[in-house]
Amino acid sequence: MKIRNILILSALAIALTAVSLLIGQWTYSWMPPQAAAESQLVDKLFSFLITLGAFIFLGxxxxxxxxxxxxxxxxxxxxDGPPIEGNITLEIVWTAIPVLLVFWIATYSYQIYEQMGIQGPMEAMHLHIPIGMKSASAAPINGDAGIVSASPTSSTASTDATSNVIPFEDIEVNAKQWAWVFRYPKTGITSTELHLPVNHRIRLAMQSEDVLHGFYIPAFRVKQDIIPNRNIDFEFTPIRIGKYELTDSEFSGTYFATMRANVVVESPEDYKKWLAEAANRKPCTANNQAASEYAQESKELIKGWVTVAPAQAPVVNYSN
Structure with a gap:
């Protein structure tokens, strides 16, 4: 009878593990397409947490x-029920297991974030990943799909053609109520649409003119708070050609929901063509949804009500 019970419990544990693993793999379909090397690492961590949570919940x-x-x-x-006394061994077991699980999750999460090279706002101010720390990078493009696989490499990237290390592309990001402005230092052009070359390590120098903003691209699984009066560097590697959306993840005021921008990941050739096209355009006032909504609502507001006026619409070379 004891052997039978052990066999039944073993079969149930195997079935529970299989179902939990299946649910963990299913989580990959819950997210937007993996468009950055970092997204593969984040999704892997998320799948692990869901698998573990499903095992505990179902059990x-x-x-x-x-x-x-x-x-x-x-x-x-x-x-009355049977008089059951305490069991020291059982109490130790059900206390030790959650403690070990917490340490397991914390260690694995730290390893993922270490590979991503993500730093907090205080540590990220014009500092780069220390030598020896691994970060997510991209391998050569597979076929014509514009999709590449992630592989950990040193963050000190170079342009050596004999290596798989990817060159940096530096872009300045200015956040204000309520608009994103991107400046490309090599050409001096400005845009309200973020263009990125695929399979290149992107390094953003981010600033906020007014309040706290959050740089968040769901398809990239990357997010960084932009703190006023601080210069913050942030890095990631886009690996999938396409158009994505950047949004402000922080509540930055009345019209923060309008603070969105297109993120266009394209081939290096198309990226260079876009830079050349934008450089030939004369700077003009960009479309600004917050300013438009403010102008419309100002006519409808009850006298005496106060709202925050958006910052002046940016003047850029290229506007989406």
Whole structure:
């Protein structure tokens, strides 16, 4: 009978593990397409957490349901339950397991963030990843799909043609209420649409003119707070050609929901063509949804009500 119970519990544990792993793999379909090397690492961590959570949830819920069905008291049974005393071994086990799980999750999460090279706002101020720390980078493009795989490389990238290390592309980001402005130092052009070359390590120098903003591209799985009066460097590697959306992840005021920008990842050739095209355009006032909504609502506001006026629409070479 004891061997039979062990076999049944083993079979249930194997089935529970298989279902949890299946749910963990299913989580990859919950996210936008993986458009940056960092997204592969984040999705891997997310899948791990969901797998572990599903195992615990299904195990605990299954035990409760089984107990409620097969070990419930008979109808009209008002007798006392059996006098069960404490079990030191059991208490140690169910205390040790959660502690070990927490340390496991914390260690694995730290390893993922270390590979991504993500730094907090205080550490990120014009500092780069220390020598020896691995960061997510991209391997050569596979075929014509514009999709590449992530591989950890040193963050001190170079342009050596004999290596797989990827050159940096430096871009300045200016956030204000409520618009994104991107400046490309090599050409001096400005844009309200962020263009990036695929398979290149991107290094952003970010500033805020007014309040706290959040640089967040869901398809890239990267987010960085931009703190006023601080210069913050941030790095990632786009690996999939396409158009994505940048949004302000922080509540930066009345019209923060309009603070969006297109992120265009293109081949290095198309990227160079876009730079040349933008350089030939004369600077003009960019379209600004916040300014348009403010102008419309100002006519409808009840007298005496106060709202925050958007910053002046940026003047750029290229506007989406």
């Amino acid at each position: 605990v819920t299954g035990t409760l349901i089984y107990s409620a069905i097969f070990h419930r008291a008979e109808q009209y049974d008002t007798s």
